[in-house]
Amino acid sequence: MERRTLLKGTLAGLGTAALAACSSPVGAGLAGTPLDPGTVDYWNLFGGGDGVRMTQMEDGYRQANPDSKLQAVTLAWGNPYYTKLTLATVGNKPPNVAVSHLTRMKTLQSAGLLAELHPEDLGRHGMSAEMFNQRAWQAGLVDNRIYAIPIDTHPFVLFYNTDICGKAGLLDEAGQLKPIAGPDALVDALTKVKQVTGQYGATHGINGDSATPWRLFQTLYAQLGGEVLADNGTRVVFDDAKAGQVLDLLHEITVEKALMPGSIDYQGAIALFASGAAGFHLNGEWEITTFQTAKMPFSMTLVPNVFGAGGQYAVQADSHTLVIPRGGTRDKAQLDRALGFIKSMLDQSMTWAEGGHVPAWLPTVQSDAYKKLTPQSNYAAAADAAVYDPPGWYSGSGSDFEILMSSAVAGVEAGQLSPAAAISQVRTKLSDLASAPSPV
């Protein structure tokens, strides 16, 4: 009997506690009523240094808007994030504002999961097209309609150890890396650095890294003018000759000349560069925080123009954008709160830039403070040469497309695949995806 009374008491107590503590979610759970209409629900996928800076910016918003409640949720990066965002929107309980990569936002839009943003609403909050980096802004438009507000461009960049590169004679008088142009110059620079370090010239994540090999490949391949997909991902236009040229070079510097380790994971590649075992490191600019924390002598610049001989420069990049999911704002007050939050994020672009990202918000890019921010401003030009992943429902950051491309490129670098075998593997897998019926 005692046990039963206890159980009854517990259940009753929990019931009242649950009702009292959070009547709103319980109401939503039982009757499907809207959740806290007065708050800004914001979802993002930022971890590491980005996460720390995003939290600062959220606090900035809270201080500037003490009346508005902000609830920020961080979900696991990549596919899990986009799956959740899709499920929540299909399930009628999306956040008011969400982060999306520009390359993933297209698929969300064509699946009908995003709300269109109207210029007059944006204007009310001091945002208009000409205030953004045009490359990012244009890339985010769908049929000239606005669905996403870009907050940055995050290009693939070159980190270099200033001590090592100095000893290798690769720096100019100002202590900056001298431009490296052409494949021979690249091999030459890596060889010189290798002579200084005694181990490697450069590193980048390869084993189990589903993005970095693709980013490097895409940078070099785009410099040759190569394209992978056309017609929204339904046609494969992969150029075997150009891809072969890129893969041969990667094969040469890893397998043949061991200028770069061909079998190393993301963290290992960072560790080798941080410990001085390599003088160059290829990665997204966000790792700036890691090397600043390591207190090592380093700087950052554009990935060399290896193949774009005619001065045509290209570098793989993506942008973080802020979107409003379909049904994310149900009335004008909610829409204004959401747009106010977006504007607040843009106003704090300087904080975001400290984490390495090139702001899309021109008032920040053109400010003196940003121009003085080094090494970040060294590669600001990358935003104008950004090459985004090709459109397609299976493409974009963290997608199946990047994973399959990365694993083929990584196979070449690790010496498991010949360039020709990698090309045919890519062709087979891409044609499977391209011929599958598009779900959007």
Add this chain to the structure above:
Amino acid sequence: MTTIVETVSPEVAPVTTTERNTQPGHTRPALLMLAPFLILYVLFIIGPTLYMVLMSFFDGSLTESGLGKFGGFGNYAEAFGSADFWSSMWHTLWFTILTTPPLVVLALFFALLANRVARGRAFFRLAFFLPYVLPSAVVALVWIWLYTPEIGLLSKIVTTFGFAEPNWLGSPSLAMWSLAITTVWWTLGFNFVLFLAGLQDIPRDLYEASSIDGATPWQQIWRITIPLLNRTTALVIVLQVIASLKVFDQMYIMTSGGPNYSTRSMLQYVYDLGFTDLRTGYAAAASTVFFVLVLAISTVWVVLTRRQEQRF
């Protein structure tokens, strides 16, 4: 293995011939009492099963209502021709192969030992069975922490003994083993309890008689206990295979199917294709194939649990 109720075997006591007769006045009230179950059952189990098969012939999308464009057997052809489909199928089988023998043998071993120990039953039950009641998410968080490179307890123990630190969850060849270890720790208690119950049904006098004949405890185990436990063992194996095939939680949380898809199970494949790639029609086709496989093994289970002597 997230189900408890489901894995409890049914003692399907079939209707005997004499009971088969219909009695007047029973039908209406009987159907009324069955109605709540049957309605929910048709709405949420039978209906979706049929709808799944129907969906598998169309190119449906998660974000569009309706079935989508008719595609005939296209989805099945794509699944059977897809390397990803077969590798997920293989990972599921590989996980089953890695987990079933230790989960059966170790559980039996522990139960045999526990059966010989007079005191401390409650302690053993606590130690082995407690993990089983924990949610998979909790188990995953705990083991991610144990497997953490450099500072995780397991990594530390291994390096203390002078071995190189294994990349538990990060290496494609090792990740499935790490997930299997976690699963053995988590779900062994269930089989342990089943074996203990089976052991208690073996009459004590059999042991006493054999020990008067001079049988060593070892001989008793091999000649009396194990043969008499046959039925329990068969059931435990089948239940374990079914549970292992349906694995999802551990992979989803601990490796998300990685590294490089090396631990993606069949259910996660369905999840990825249906809810990440939005291709519900194709996911339904993959589900249907998997459904048939699990159903076939479940049939073995039901046949096993049916009492031989009582036929319908």
Add this chain to the structure above:
Amino acid sequence: MTTVAPPPVTQASIDRRTKLFNRICAGVLVAFAIIWLVPILWTVDTALKPNAETTETTWLIHHPTLESFRTLLAQGDVWNWYATSFITSALTAAATVIVASMAGFALSRMRFRYRWLVFWFVLIGIMIPQQVLIVPQFREFSAWGLLNTYWAVILPQIPTAIAVFIFKQFFDGLPRDLDEAARVDGAGFFRTYWRVVMPLSRPVVSAVAIFTFVWSWNNLLWPLLVMSNPKLMTIPVGLATVQGTYGIRYADTMASAILGALPLVLLFLFFQRRIVEGIAGTGLKG
């Protein structure tokens, strides 16, 4: 028994031999039991450390603290997750017991037409792997607009065919004289079920209720799909989905694991015997 010349066996030597063997058994088992407890103890140990101390990998706690628990409980979502988990699991358990026991009663006690048909129809249900039905079930709940409500979690978990057979089997074992007497007194079937049979069925009711509660609480895949808003997630889904703040926070993570497990651990400690007997007793014997 196969030895050619068996040594003289005395009762004393048998006892000694058995005793020694049993002692070895106990030793081995205790060793394994301790191994099995290590992850749980390590979890508790970590949760009681300050976050910064967790990188040391030692059982020693220099500054024991409940800070991690305080941090977690101060964040609102954990309470919301508890609410969802408690409400959905309790309602699922209650509904399953009622619905399945009525069906089990009909199958056990009543001689109606098409009985064999219903019997086999329900029997198919125990072979159907529900997890494989996520795609069509999701479409169903999406079409009905019930996603992100408790009903999406509760409803598909209620029709558990195995529970029907557990009840049927238990009722089959109850003496029929009692309910036949009630029937003679003019009680209808429902009254007999509710007033006579159910009160005699406490053990099976509590076993099914506890199992369904635990199963529902621990279910991950389905709630992961239908409860996509962080304020409405169940505890396991919340733990598996939402990332915390940043930096080294192993203590916080382990504290959240403990919070997620605590209700079930308490349930287990209270009903240990019943749970274990439930597993062993519901049909596997024989």
